[in-house]
Amino acid sequence: MGGGQSHQPDWEAIRRAQEQADAQARAAAEAARKKAERAAQAARAEAERLRREAEAARRRFEAEQAEAARRAQAARDEAERQRREIEKAEQAARAAREAAEARAREERQRAEQLAREAEEERHRQRAAEEAARQAAIAAQQEHERQQRAREEENRRLQAEREAAERAAQVAAEQARQAQAAREAAETQLRDGTRPVVTPTPEEYSAFRAKIQHTAGFFHVAISGVAGSGKSSLVNALRGKHNMDLDAAAVGVNETTLVVARYPDPNPSNRFVWYDVPGAGTLKVPDWKYFNDQGLFVFDCIIVVVNNRFTATDVALLSNARRFGIPAFIVRSKADQHIRNLMKDIGYNSDDEGGNKASYFARARDQYVAETTRSIKTNLQEAKLPDQPVYLVSNVALQGAVTGKVPKKMLDEAKLLTDLASTAQRCA
Missing domain, CATH: 3.40.50.300 (P-loop containing nucleotide triphosphate hydrolases)
Known part of the structure; x- marks a missing residue:
């Protein structure tokens, strides 16, 4: 140190350097802030875009759901219409079948009736033929009967005479029994016994x-x-x-x-x-x-x-x-x-x-x-x-x-x- 000059700091330079560094820091901070704002704005824009896309997707989904429900209802309506048409077709088929069966029964009954009438007609014809044959036989028998009647008339008269004699005997016996019955009834009444009477x-x-x-x-x-x-x-x-x-x-x-x-x-x-x-x-x-x-x-x-x-x-x-x-x-x-x-x-x-x-x-x-x-x-x-x-x-x-x-x-x-x-x- 003996005779040399002393070394002093350059405070002005330091100050200027410090200011320059601060200015750079501020510029960098400002740049960073702007960059962050741009990034935030970009993020908000992206979020808004995504929200709009999500909303659009939701509306599309709801529209698709509504369309699907409409189509399902239309399908159900179509199925119900087809079911009713099938029922109507089945009813019509059943009615047609029953009508056909009824017509078949009627035809069968008419056929059976015609068959019975034909059979009855055959019976009547056979009966007429048999009646004619019997009439011929009866005529012959009547002739024979009249002949026998003449022969039996005498026997009948004889039998009537004999029957009249027997009837007279029976009448006499009945009169005797009636008289006995009257006497018995009178005896019963005198003895205090009433004859048997059937209740009404x-x-x-x-x-x-x-x-x-x-x-x-x-x-x-x-x-x-x-x-x-x-x-x-x-x-x-x-x-x-x-x-x-x-x-x-x-x-x-x-x-x-x-x-x-x-x-x-x-x-x-x-x-x-x-x-x-x-x-x-x-x-x-x-x-x-x-x-x-x-x-x-x-x-x-x-x-x-x-x-x-x-x-x-x-x-x-x-x-x-x-x-x-x-x-x-x-x-x-x-x-x-x-x-x-x-x-x-x-x-x-x-x-x-x-x-x-x-x-x-x-x-x-x-x-x-x-x-x-x-x-x-x-x-x-x-x-x-x-x-x-x-x-x-x-x-x-x-x-x-x-x-x-x-x-x-x-x-x-x-x-x-x-x-x-x-x-x-x-x-």
């Missing part, structure tokens, strides 16, 4: 209405002489005791003066029981009994017999047979009769050492044998077919009806079974 249709209708005859039910009349135990039997058949409120009235004297109707208490039993007034009383004479009580309208008749078989019992069975009505012969109060027989053969209820069971068995067997024999004999004498007699105890019968089967039974179960079978056959 009006009487049938009136009595059916009177007893309330109902379809589907079996109507049973309990009949017999007065005091034979009809009302008690009605109660037993219905499973009732004599003292029940809805039981038939019973008593020593005849208590039933009109036919009393008693439906069976069990709804499943289609029976209706009728307590019929007893025959042989002053109020109901024997000769008025069967017809006047309308017994001919019942489905079944039970004839209750007493100690002996009477003419009334015979009349009841005969009329039931005449009208085709099933009839049962029943003798009730069997327990009372057996007790009486036990006493007759020596049983004493006060004797504690007595064999009651043995006496009961003997009395029962005797009662059954005597009653059966008596009824059989009376049926034979009345010229009626043999039929069983049902020996029943009202107590045992009432128990059997209500399901309380008693130890000592006679024909109670058989009577109920046979009644049910008869009702089933008549249903």
